Amino acid sequence: PTKEKEMETVSQEELHNVEKSWTTGQYPEVKENSYPILPKKGERNILVTSALPYVNNVPHLGNIIGCVLSADIFARYCRQRNYNTLYISGTDEYGTATEAKALQEKTTPQVICDKFFDIHNDVYRWFGIGFDYFGRTTTPEQTEIVQAFFLRIKSQGYVSSETVEQLHCESCDRFLADRFVEGTCPRCKYEDARGDQCDGCSHLVNAVELINPRCKMCNTRPVIKNSIQFFLDLPKIEKRLKEYSITVEKEWSSVARAVSKSWLRDGLKPRCITRDLKWGIPVPIEGFENKVFYVWFDAPFGYISITKRYTKEYKKWWQPLQDTKIDLCQFMAKDNVPFHAIMFPAYLLAANQNYTLIKYLMATEYLNYEDKKFSKSRGIGVFGTDARDTGIPADVWRFYLAYIRPETQDSNFNWVDLATKNNSELLNNLGNFVNRALVFSEKFFNSTVPPIEAEEADWTVLALAQRELSCYINAMEQAKLRDGLKYILAISKHGNQYMQFQQPWVKVKGTDDNKKRAGTVIAICCNLACLLSALLAPFMPSTAKQLRSQLGLSNKSYGYIPETITNMLPTWHKIGKPNPLFTKIEDQKIEMLRKKYDGQQETNNGISANKVSDESITLEAA
Ligand code: MET
Missing domain, CATH: 2.170.220.10 (Methionyl-trna Synthetase; domain 2)
Incomplete structure (x- = not known):
C-alpha cells in the first residue's frame, strides 16, 4: 500500500511482525537459470518485452528509459523474485524509414540495418541491459511467421x-x-x-x-x-477485443489505459496492412508480388519470431498449454500504445489459436531534455554512445533515468539535477550508509558481523525498513519503477538516522554492554546493506555486485528480493573490503556537459544527422 507514511513511529503490530519474520523467516536463494528459459506449470511465468526500436534511429535517453531500460529493471526484479522470466527485444528493421535512410546514405536497406543494429547493440550493452535475447526482424523466422499469420487471419475471414x-x-x-x-x-x-x-x-x-x-x-x-x-477488418474483431481489454486494462499504466479506452470508444475502422514498397515482408498472394506488409503489421510479430530465434520451444511462451499461465508484460512509450493495446491483440485474436495476449501494458510518457525536445539534427540531447563519453558510470545513468522516469506525466532530464541526485541520494544517503556499516564492521569487529541482541530501537528501524520494503514490492509488481527506487532510498535514510542516533563508534569504546550494543547496531546495519544490495540490483546491477562482494557474498546472484525482512547475514559472517561505491560529480563537469549537448555543438558521433532519422520517429504510427 502506498498509504502516506506516519512519522517515524511504528505500531506494536509492526514490531511484532518484524520480530517474527526476522527470527523465523527463511531467506531463499535466487534460482539459477539454464538455457532455454521456459515457462512452468503452476509457477509465475513472465515474458517481458520492450518495444522493438526502429533500426534507423540512434536511441536517445528518452528512448532508453521508455523501452529497454524500464523492461530491464522490471525483468531483473522478476528474476530476483524467482519468477521464470524471459526478456526479449530486438530491432525493428522494415518500413519506409529504413528505405528512406538507405536512399539518403546511398546504400541498401540491409546495410543500414546491419550498421544500426550494431549501434543499438553497443549502446544497450553499455547500459547493462540484460536481454535474454536481442534479435531483429529481418530474419527468415520473421518472414515465415508473418506470412503464416496473415494467411491464417485471412482464412478466418478477417x-x-x-x-x-x-x-x-x-x-x-x-x-x-x-x-x-x-x-x-x-x-x-x-x-x-x-x-x-x-x-x-x-x-x-x-x-x-x-x-x-x-x-x-x-x-x-x-x-x-x-x-x-x-x-484488417477491425470492426469485426472489436467486440472480442473489448471483452479482452476489460479483463486486463485495470493493471495497465494510466497512459496505456487512457489511449486504449479512447480507441475503443471511438470505434475501430478497417486498417490497411499492405504497402507498395520494396523493403518489407512480401505478401504471399498471387497478384500481390510487388507489395509488402505495412511495418506495423509485421513488427509486433517480431516478439514471437525473436523468441523463436532464442529457442525452438518458443511456442511454450506464445501458445502455452492450458495449465500454464504466462504474464506478457510489454514496455513502450505512449506513441506505441495503440499498436500493442489494439492491433497486436487483434492480430492474435483473429488467428483463433490461443496466443498469449498482453497482460501488463507498461507505457511511459515522454522524457524531455532540459525542457526541450531531443533532436539529433539539432544536436540537442544525449544520444547513443554520448552517455558513455561523459565518463559518468552506466549505473548512475540507470539510476537517474529511473528516478525521473516519465511514469505519470512527461518529465525532464536536467544535468544539474542529475549531479544533485548523484551527490545527495547516491553518495550522501545510500553510499554513506552502506559504507559506514561495512567500515565499522571492518574496524571494530575484524570484518565480521557481530551477534545481535535486538532491542526496541533495533526492531523499530527494521519495522520502518519493512514498511518501505512492502511499498517497494507493491510498486515494482506494477512496474512503478520510479516509486520503487524511492523506497530503496527511504530504507537507507532510516538506516542513516538509526546509526546517527545509536552512535556505535562511541559505544564500541565503552563498557562491555556498550560494546555489545555497538555490535548489534552494526550487525543490523550490515543486514540492511545486504537487503539494499538486493533491492538496488535491478536498477544498478554492477553497483549491487560490488556491494555484495564488499559484503562478502558470492557474486553468483544479486540476491533474492524477499517480501519480509529476515536475518540475511549469519553471526560472524566475514565481510569483504569496504570501498566507496559512488563519486561526487563536480559542478564544472556538469556545466561542461550541459553546454556540450545543448544544440550548439557539431553533431558529434559520426552518424549523419538528418530529418528522417529522428523528428519523424512516430510517423509510422500515424
Ligand atoms: N519500431 C517501433 C518504434 O520504435 C516499435 C515497434 S514495437 C513492435 O516506435
Missing part, C-alpha cells in the same frame, strides 16, 4: 481487399510512401509539407491531396494511381 489511390512516380517507377513525397499543404499553403504531416500547421495530411506534389527523390510530379491493398 482480411478484405480494397482499391486505394496512391501517388506514383513514373520516373522512379515506384509508389511513393508518405515520407517520399512533398508539396504544398492544402490547408495552410505551406510549400514544404510532407506526405503525412505539414510542418507549417502541423496537421495530418493525406498525400494525394497535396497541391503540386513532388517526388522527394527526383523532384518530378507524381501521378495518382489506383492500387489494391489488404485491410
